[in-house]
Amino acid sequence: MKRILITGANSYVGTNVERWLMREPHKYHVETIDMIDGSWREKDFSGYDVVFHVAGIAHVNAKKNMEALYYKVNTDLTIETAQHAKQCDVKQFIFMSSIIVYGESKSLKPVVITRETEPKPNGFYGNSKLQAEIGIKKLEDKDFKVVILRPPMIYGPGSKGNFPKLIALAKKTPIFPAYHNQRSMLYIDNLCEFVRLVIDNEEQGVFWPQNREYVDTCEVVRQVAEEAGHKVWITRVLNLFVCLGSFFISSINKLFGSLIYEKVMSEYKQPYQILGIQESILRVKNWDMP
DSSP: OOOEEEETTTHHHHHHHHHHHTTTTTTTEEEEEEESSGEEEEEEEETTTTEEESOOOOOOOOOOGHHHHHHIIIIIHHHHHHHHHHHOOSSSSEOOOOGGGGGGSSSSSSSEETTOOOOOOOOHHHHHHHHHHHHHHHHHHHTEEEEOOOOOOOOOOOSSSSSHHHHHHHOSSSSSEEEOOOOEEEEEEHHHHHHHHHHHHOOEEOOOOOOSBBOOOHHHHHHHHTTTTTTOOOEGGGGGHHHOOOOOTTHHHHHOEEEOGGGGGOOOOOOOOOSSSHHTTTGGGOOOOO
16 A cells, blocks of 8 residues: 655645545555644654645746745745655655746747756746755655656646636637637646556656647637537637737736647656546536636
8 A cells, every 4th residue: 555645735736636546545545734834844754655745836826025935835845845755764755846847928939848848937936846846856866756747737627727717718708819729738637647657656757747639728718618508709800919919918828828748748658648628628517716
């Protein structure tokens, strides 16, 4: 039996991974710990095979006056947790990093990330994650395996961020631009299965899990509206406004810009991409704005 400690109580990813693993209670024992008040430092990690570190501050609504806090939580806390895990003879440390270590979309120019692409964050959220990666990699040795996951946007029932906002918009808007793009994304169950396999196989290294297919914002709106029985006019007339607005409104670049991992980067020796974008959108009736 694998004993797993998830650092970050009530986190979206942590809660779902726990649920996923506990479908097989004879194979996995999962516990979570709150990292907020610092009492975790008194906890003995030596009874665990794996520490899955998901505690952190997300990049949603990142404000300049929070920069120091981002480094304190996303960087310093991660490194300190990994050090504690190593001192307690934990064998594997899994860290949730982000595709944002390669930079956030600042224009509509398509971005394709390959294995050779060097991380180059253009904001303090991405840099706080990258600095954490660098710090924990220094701790790695033959007895302490470090896994770094750099997922794209994660979505699913109950998720937060831009994707549920898009779902809500698709159910209401009467008109939407016919502006096509490509985005790498990751459905929550696909991530959970990938984490399970990484634990089972006692992996180490950097991984880039994503869905089998890329996401087209326009097609998501079309499908969601259709499933919801809502009529939406998708027209090229608005495409000019998308192009012009991208110079002034950063959210337009996030919504319509193309940002993808090469698919070969995300291949794994065992299947983990359980649901594709179309199948996952069929669960839209279960998605509510958080």
